[in-house]
Amino acid sequence: MQTELLEQPNTPTILPIETLQVMPMIKMSARNVDAFFGKAQVLHNISLDVPANKVLAIIGPSGCGKSTLVRCLNRMHEVAGGTMAGLVLLDDRDIYKEDAVRIRKRIGMVFQKPNPFPTMSIFDNVAVGLKLNGLATRRNIGEVVERSLKQAALWDEVKDALNKSGVSLSGGQQQRLCIARTLAVSPEVILMDEPASALDPIATAKIEELIHDLKKKYTIVIVTHNMQQAARVSDLTAFLYMGKLIEYDETKKIFTNPSIKQTEDYITGRFG
Amino acid sequence: MSFVVSASQTTKVPVATSPKRHFGDVAFKYTTTIFAGFVLLLVLLMGFEMYMQAKPTIEKFGWSFLTRTVWDPVQEEYGALPFVFGTLFSSLIALVIALPLSIGIAIFLSEMAPRWLEPPLSFLIELLAGIPSIVYGLWGIFVLVPWIRISLEPLLSRHLDFIPLFRGAPYGYGMLAAGLILSIMVLPIVTSISRDVLKAIPQTQREASLALGATKWESVKLILGDAKSGIFGAVLLGLGRAIGETMAVTMVIGNTPSISISLFDPGYTMASVLANEFTEATTAMYLSALIEIAFLLFGITIIINMLARLLVWSVTKK
Amino acid sequence: MERNKEMSIVNENIPYHFFRRKAINGAMLALCAVSALIAIGILSLIFFYTINRGASYLSLDFFLQMPKPVGETGGGMANAIVGTVILIGIGSAIGLPIGVMAGIYLAEHGNNKFAVLVRFMTDVLSGVPSIVAGVVAYSLVVIPTKHFSAFAGGVALAILMIPTVTRTTEEMVRLVPQSYREAGLALGIPQWKTTVQIVLRTAFRGIVTGILLAVARVAGETAPLLFTALGNRFWSTSLDQPIASLSVFVYDYAKSPFEDWNNQAWAAALVLIILISLLSLSVRIVTRNRFSSR
Numbered sequence: 041m042q043t044e045l046l047e048q049p050n051t052p053t054i055l056p057i058e059t060l061q062v063m064p065m066i067k068m069s070a071r072n073v074d075a076f077f078g079k080a081q082v083l084h085n086i087s088l089d090v091p092a093n094k095v096l097a098i099i100g101p102s103g104c105g106k107s108t109l110v111r112c113l114n115r116m117h118e119v120a121g122g123t124m125a126g127l128v129l130l131d132d133r134d135i136y137k138e139d140a141v142r143i144r145k146r147i148g149m150v151f152q153k154p155n156p157f158p159t160m161s162i163f164d165n166v167a168v169g170l171k172l173n174g175l176a177t178r179r180n181i182g183e184v185v186e187r188s189l190k191q192a193a194l195w196d197e198v199k200d201a202l203n204k205s206g207v208s209l210s211g212g213q214q215q216r217l218c219i220a221r222t223l224a225v226s227p228e229v230i231l232m233d234e235p236a237s238a239l240d241p242i243a244t245a246k247i248e249e250l251i252h253d254l255k256k257k258y259t260i261v262i263v264t265h266n267m268q269q270a271a272r273v274s275d276l277t278a279f280l281y282m283g284k285l286i287e288y289d290e291t292k293k294i295f296t297n298p299s300i301k302q303t304e305d306y307i308t309g310r311f312g
Numbered sequence: 313m314s315f316v317v318s319a320s321q322t323t324k325v326p327v328a329t330s331p332k333r334h335f336g337d338v339a340f341k342y343t344t345t346i347f348a349g350f351v352l353l354l355v356l357l358m359g360f361e362m363y364m365q366a367k368p369t370i371e372k373f374g375w376s377f378l379t380r381t382v383w384d385p386v387q388e389e390y391g392a393l394p395f396v397f398g399t400l401f402s403s404l405i406a407l408v409i410a411l412p413l414s415i416g417i418a419i420f421l422s423e424m425a426p427r428w429l430e431p432p433l434s435f436l437i438e439l440l441a442g443i444p445s446i447v448y449g450l451w452g453i454f455v456l457v458p459w460i461r462i463s464l465e466p467l468l469s470r471h472l473d474f475i476p477l478f479r480g481a482p483y484g485y486g487m488l489a490a491g492l493i494l495s496i497m498v499l500p501i502v503t504s505i506s507r508d509v510l511k512a513i514p515q516t517q518r519e520a521s522l523a524l525g526a527t528k529w530e531s532v533k534l535i536l537g538d539a540k541s542g543i544f545g546a547v548l549l550g551l552g553r554a555i556g557e558t559m560a561v562t563m564v565i566g567n568t569p570s571i572s573i574s575l576f577d578p579g580y581t582m583a584s585v586l587a588n589e590f591t592e593a594t595t596a597m598y599l600s601a602l603i604e605i606a607f608l609l610f611g612i613t614i615i616i617n618m619l620a621r622l623l624v625w626s627v628t629k630k
Numbered sequence: 631m632e633r634n635k636e637m638s639i640v641n642e643n644i645p646y647h648f649f650r651r652k653a654i655n656g657a658m659l660a661l662c663a664v665s666a667l668i669a670i671g672i673l674s675l676i677f678f679y680t681i682n683r684g685a686s687y688l689s690l691d692f693f694l695q696m697p698k699p700v701g702e703t704g705g706g707m708a709n710a711i712v713g714t715v716i717l718i719g720i721g722s723a724i725g726l727p728i729g730v731m732a733g734i735y736l737a738e739h740g741n742n743k744f745a746v747l748v749r750f751m752t753d754v755l756s757g758v759p760s761i762v763a764g765v766v767a768y769s770l771v772v773i774p775t776k777h778f779s780a781f782a783g784g785v786a787l788a789i790l791m792i793p794t795v796t797r798t799t800e801e802m803v804r805l806v807p808q809s810y811r812e813a814g815l816a817l818g819i820p821q822w823k824t825t826v827q828i829v830l831r832t833a834f835r836g837i838v839t840g841i842l843l844a845v846a847r848v849a850g851e852t853a854p855l856l857f858t859a860l861g862n863r864f865w866s867t868s869l870d871q872p873i874a875s876l877s878v879f880v881y882d883y884a885k886s887p888f889e890d891w892n893n894q895a896w897a898a899a900l901v902l903i904i905l906i907s908l909l910s911l912s913v914r915i916v917t918r919n920r921f922s923s924r
Contacts, residue, residue, distance in 0.1 A: 119522055142648070145525025155516040159538050168534070169524035174647040218520070225524055340822030341739060347731035348748045351792060355751050358762070361769045416665030424662060433666065435914060440673050442906050444850020446877045447899045450884045451676050454892070496672055503669070527655035549757065556759020558853035559881065583761050583853070590768070590857040606765035610758060617757035621750060
């Protein structure tokens, strides 16, 4: 049943890359998002657009609500017990009116601490999303795993050890494994919540390089407290402070000529 | 009743810097050490005492004590097989019934229940563990056994009598009653340890699977995969509990030393033969045979508990 | 071509599969909730029957009268209530000092191999069937003294109390913040005095909790008393004589053919359940206050 369906040529849900390059379109947008934990309000009236095939960096001092904002974008905020108000659109459709499970498949997430499944092999860690979503067939699974690991720049390091446990890898490798795991289900958007903060500089550089490659095919939102990192990897930067969106502009502009004083103070290290 | 499964990380007590330690310190440390050692000694003492008292039958029957089916105090012929069989069979029934329920409840408690509901619900489950065995037995005699005799067994034999498990006269007292009551009694311990084990799995694991587009249940299944050795430990602890359970089983199992596959037939367990016959044991051999059964029970439960603790520790101690 | 292959994976148009997953998800989660309901249902059934059948036979006589001879109705179980208290008293007198001291050792000096072994064996000991504790007490006390006695029953209960007390004492002493110990030592107080006067005083409520837990565990124990304390239809408070207990009383009366006795068994069971529920509840309250005040 599934295989039959898979073999049919079907309508792609991602727009062809060529189109996107000509006409940048808005992949996701947040409209007047408020987020709460219990009674405490963490985000205040945030609105921003995420263009397709760009990297958006969200920066700000710790506790400013960066993580909460990205977790609102794939409905992980509610998993942590929070509530939110406002609209989050993916391809102009409200994700809070769709099924959370389907949304999370389309909007992948990489977490702060690498979290491969400890009881699974490297291969299974990558294949698990595919299996869960019922998209795995005997024919495609090996291919997808290989391709995902290649995309995550991990293939050469692990291709001879696919049966080893995922947690046997180094921290940086584990994080790339988690990225491969996310890529395997072919998401349209990838959210990264401080993906390199637990890693050493070399591993961080690798992840940054990877982000650069991945934006050709995916839309990426990355949370970081590291301003140099934001400057290096992103096209657009949003500065969040105390749960409010202070400034949102092209990265170049934010880091060279911010229009708001608070942003400038933060960028130049005067606070935070 | 809380089931304490793991010790928190050991705290380092600062050592006094003066080279000559205070006399009181040394004395205090050694006093507590002696008491700690006493706990250790107690386990050994228990084993040793029972071994010494059981020596006559151990020497007379050797390993055949385990395989003989005769239990005849008049002829001084003793074999423990019917009791061993009854113990294992009733415990097995209990686990088959209790395991899915316990894991379901543990999942409900750790993954689904709203934060305000979990503590009172856990408390009720623990209350179930606190009810004395004798009260379960009383309830078994007057509520469970009549229900089994009048409703459950006729129903089972009407529809499932092609399975040998469900053949025989609906008597009420028997393996089925013992298995059911044991399943209620092991449910709390399997539940609360499984819950602890599930809770020890980091939240990031749940988020990882959900972020891949897993449904809640699929995410729970992955978590169960991570927790399986700990849950196996919980099952073993439940088994240990079932094997040693005495009063409730004695009151409903029918107390007949026979070996039968039918759940409707009465049986006997190691613990219940002790409860019934210990005060009647008039000859040295009779007493020795009973104490040997206690010794076996001790050995089996010690081994099961050791395995179980090691498994649970391996998961919750990380 | 390469892209096409990818597209075949990005297939959102599998409603059948998706709805099946959602259905399984709903069904399994519902089953988990139902399991919880079943457990609560069973608990209520047991409480319902015990209260329903026991409450009407609870009267002042029940607490103050002695059991009546066979054939006469009425009477109470004053001797069994006193017997249970005495048995718990003996068990505590033997078991608590050992358990508390061993717990202190594990918490304060418990980072060596010996302590790991003790901790492990304590856990294992808590899994030993209670009837085995009875056999051991029989062999240690009844055989040498050649008769059943309250003391033998107390020994059996002590064996059952030790692991609970040891482990909760350890946990509670550990909860005392390290800074308290350091504060004491910094004042020049010897370590053992710091432990006794500062650490134990702070952990006192927690240790009491452990003791209550242990008492709750043994209060309803029957199996270890059957052939140690035996039971007694007459008034006795002598440690050297067989002694009555509520739990053995329930056992004897439950098996009896007289309906009046069966009813009294339910009443005694109700007393046991109330006693144990109160103990558990007070433990709950003591521990909750403790953690919320921190």
